[in-house]
Amino acid sequence: MTRIERGEVGSARVSGTRESVIREMTREAHxxxxxxxxxxxxxxxxxxxxxxxxxVEGIAESSQYTITWGLPALREAVAxxxxxxxxxxxDPEREVTITSGTSEAVVSSMLALCDPxxxxxxxxxTYESYIPATQFAEGRPLPIDITDGLAIEEGPLREAAAEASILVLNHPHNPTGTVFTPEELELVAEVAREEDLIVLTDEIYEHIVYADDYRSPVEVGDLAERTVVCTGLSKTYSVTGWRVGFALAPEPLSAELRKVHDYTSICAPTPFQHAGVEALSMPPGYYDELAASYRERRDLLCSGLREAGLDPVVPDGAYYVVARYPTDEADTAFAKRLVRExxxxxxxxxxxYTETDDSGWVRFTFSRNEATIEDALSRLEAGRWW
Structure with missing residues (x-):
């Protein structure tokens, strides 16, 4: 037998990595x-x-490669x-890179900046892709559990930072919708400076925020000097399938991540880069309306989940709600039964989580329209067994 027939394939960097559970649950929905x-x-x-x-106009204009770092007009608009x-x-020429989605920005940055x-x-x-991204880069995971208070505590952060080279910060936070306070971000900035950490921030939900004290990490202290900002078009403009992300960072960091980006994706889809220039020209009122619309859907979903006997955590950002359920079932079993029944x-x-088989909760999204959310809530009530 060959090693392929014996199943003895796959490098150490992918060993034990599972496929995305989020995408698996979409397939279960279908x-x-x-x-x-x-x-x-x-x-x-x-x-x-x-x-x-x-x-559409972008398709008519060009379907060929852009410059690897992205369409110049889009990089200028981003800057x-x-x-x-x-x-x-x-600097749009040296410090802005257009990537194939925010996930590519994160993985390219991790591969470029993390040594074994x-x-x-x-x-x-944590958003599930940070776990395999760390493994692919052969990094050593140092997860800090914030489940109980959804807050960054100084002790655990300093303890982990003493052994770390990179800190990943998702803000607003997926899956919980937490918006870290200015004081928490200042603590992150202080610790990152003292321990000379490189920071990767995933800010894809930066315009879907309901908290009054939201600040981007790069607005705090000197974090911008050591941070790669990973974001993009997907959530703000509801174009998740276009795969146009942005990586913004000081030139020394950008120069490294561009090496990985160049040889993995070459460039993001050209027509959608053209459309990105138009997206970034949307007026300020668009972003206010976006947040207000999602706030209404958040309130609708949270209220309905409570009526259905679940216990949601009301988020301050993003468009997800985590909710506990009153049964003894493991979370995977509960989620699979929820789909079926x-x-x-x-x-x-x-x-x-890096290491847990059961969290005791499930995550809902309210990215859908109100009619769809109401339909889902009706189904929960009708199919309720808890």
Whole structure:
């Protein structure tokens, strides 16, 4: 028998890595004709029409490669908007890279900046892709569990930072919707400076915020000087399938991550980069309306989950709600049963931890329109066994 026939394949860097549970639950939703409240997929009508039209025009204009780092007009637009939004100035030629989605920005940065054995801090529950990204880079995971208080505590952070080289910060936080306070971000900045950490921030939900004290990490202290900002078009403009992300960082960090980006994806899809220029020209009122709309859907979902006998944590950002359930079932079993018997797909909480088989909660998204959310809540009530 060959080693392929024996199943003796796969490098150490992928050993034990499971496929995305979030995407698995989307497939389960399709299989059982369930309403998909697992993956953060907005309805098609959420995308601004002028942005869609710009994508069509982009196809007519060019379907060939852009410069590897991205369409110059888009990099310039990104730099201009971030100067407006965050007060941080990035050189579009050397410090802005257009990636194939935010996930590619994170993985390219991790592969470029993490040496084998380097400690990597992330806060659990954590967005599931940071765990394999650390493994692919052969980093050493240093997860900090914030489940109980959803807050960054100084003691555990300092203890982990003493062994770390990289800190990953998702803000607003997926899956919980937590918005870290300015004081917590100042603590992160202080510790990062003292321990000379490189910081990767995933800020894809930066415009879906309900807290009054939200600040981007790069607006705090000197964090911008040591941070790669990973963000993009997907959530703000409801174009999750376009795969256009941004990596913004000081030139020494950008130069390294660009090496990985160059040889993995070459460039993000050209027509959608053209459309990104139009998206970034949306007026300020668009972002206010976006947050207000999601706030209404958040309140609708949280109220309905309580009426259905679940215990949701009301988020301050992003478009997810984690909720505990009053049964003894493991979270995966509960989520799978929810798809089959209630016709609603969620994500079991264990997928957001490095080492746990059961979190005792599941994650819902309210990225869908109100009619779909109401339909899902009706199904939960009708199919309720808890």
């Amino acid at each position: 299989r059982h004709d369930a309403i998909n409240l697992s993956q953060g997929i907005p309805d098609e009508s959420e995308t601004p029409e002028r942005v869609k039209e710009a994508a 201009e908007r971030y100067a407006d939004w965050k007060g941080v100035h990035y 054995g380097d400690g990597v801090i992330y806060f659990e529950p 209630a016709g609603v797909a969620t994500v079991p909480g264990n997928s957001f």
